[in-house]
Amino acid sequence: EAGVVQSPRYKIIEKKQPVAFWCNPISGHNTLYWYRQNLGQGPELLIRYENEEAVDDSQLPKDRFSAERLKGVDSTLKIQPAELGDSAVYLCASSKTNSGRGYEQYFGPGTRLTVT
Amino acid sequence: QKEVEQNSGPLSVPEGAIASLNCTYSDRVSQSFFWYRQYSGKSPELIMSIYSNGDKEDGRFTAQLNKASQYVSLLIRDSQPSDSATYLCAAISSGSARQLTFGSGTQLTVLP
Numbered sequence: 001e002a003g004v005v006q007s008p009r010y011k012i013i014e015k016k017q018p019v020a021f022w023c024n025p026i027s028g029h030n031t032l033y034w035y036r037q038n039l040g041q042g043p044e045l046l047i048r049y050e051n052e053e054a055v056d057d058s059q060l061p062k063d064r065f066s067a068e069r070l071k072g073v074d075s076t077l078k079i080q081p082a083e084l085g086d087s088a089v090y091l092c093a094s095s096k097t098n099s100g101r102g103y104e105q106y107f108g109p110g111t112r113l114t115v116t
Numbered sequence: 117q118k119e120v121e122q123n124s125g126p127l128s129v130p131e132g133a134i135a136s137l138n139c140t141y142s143d144r145v146s147q148s149f150f151w152y153r154q155y156s157g158k159s160p161e162l163i164m165s166i167y168s169n170g171d172k173e174d175g176r177f178t179a180q181l182n183k184a185s186q187y188v189s190l191l192i193r194d195s196q197p198s199d200s201a202t203y204l205c206a207a208i209s210s211g212s213a214r215q216l217t218f219g220s221g222t223q224l225t226v227l228p
Contacts, residue, residue: 033216042120042204042218043160056215091159103148103208105216107159 001026004108006092012114018080021111025073025094032069033105034077035091043091043107049075050097082115089113119143122205122219130227135192137222139205142186148208149181151190154221155201164190195226 005024013019025032030051035043046065048056051072060067064083069075079086089112093105121140129135141149148167152160166172166179166188178191188207192199202221 040124041220042206043216044218045215048215089159103216104150104162104165106162107152110159 004092004094004106006108006111008111009109010112010114012116013082015084015115016081018078019082019113020079021077021090021092021113023075023077023092023108025075025092026096026106029094029096029106030072031095031097031103032075033093033095034067034075035093035107037089037091037110039088046077079113082113084115087113087115119217120205120207120219122203122222124220124222126223126225128225128227129195131195131197133195133226135195135199135224135226137190137192137203137205137224139188139190139219140186141188141205141207141217143207143217144183144186146207149179149188150206150216151177151179151188152204152206152218153199153201154204160204192224195224197226197228200225 007022032049034046037043045059047060047067049069052069067077089110091110092108095103095105119142151164153163154160164177164179166181169181169183172179176193180189202223204221205219206216
């Protein structure tokens with residue numbers, strides 16, 4: 001079974017520029033998550049999708065961050081404009097609802113963003 | 117107060133020893149708990165999940181859960197240098213189903 005796919009793996013941009021991250025979840029996983037991980041910290045949830053619906057975006061800085069999950073599969077997370085403090089690793093994860101496995105989440109390789 | 121607390125370490129153990137990693141959580145209603153392993157520069161990898169009080173064993177790994185004490189632990193038997201990584205404890209919070217709250221991680225080094 002293929003894992004969660006993310007691209008790009010690395011991105012370096014100047015502040016105030018836009019950036020977008022893409023995620024393809026594990027086949028059959030209807031729940032998709034975007035996390036941000038700062039150095040030395042655990043991942044922090046930005047947004048959770050159940051199929052196409054964003055059901056938890058309370059941690060998403062909506063003034064500059066946006067996300068979409070068209071057709072309930074792939075998802076894109078966008079930052080516009082980027083700030084220096086956005087430098088972090090952006091992780092996508094997926095899980096299968098009602099799998100009987102307690103919402104186990106599987107992570108993609110992440111995108112390391114550096115804002116200069 | 118952080119909802120999931122871990123000793124940040126670093127924790128060093130000799131090869132072949134038992135490594136013990138500990139985690140406490142503040143949300144008494146949390147029901148599901150997970151341990152993730154994260155190698156430097158890599159993403160978290162799920163290694164154990166536990167939902168009931170007691171022990172759960174998987175190979176060299178044993179997860180222990182004590183809901184009364186709000187305590188979760190991970191034991192790694194016969195530690196190997198390849199086990200050197202940061203171990204993240206996570207809990208499903210009661211406020212939002214499937215929202216994982218992570219601790220900051222414990223860095224483990226297994227010395228050859």
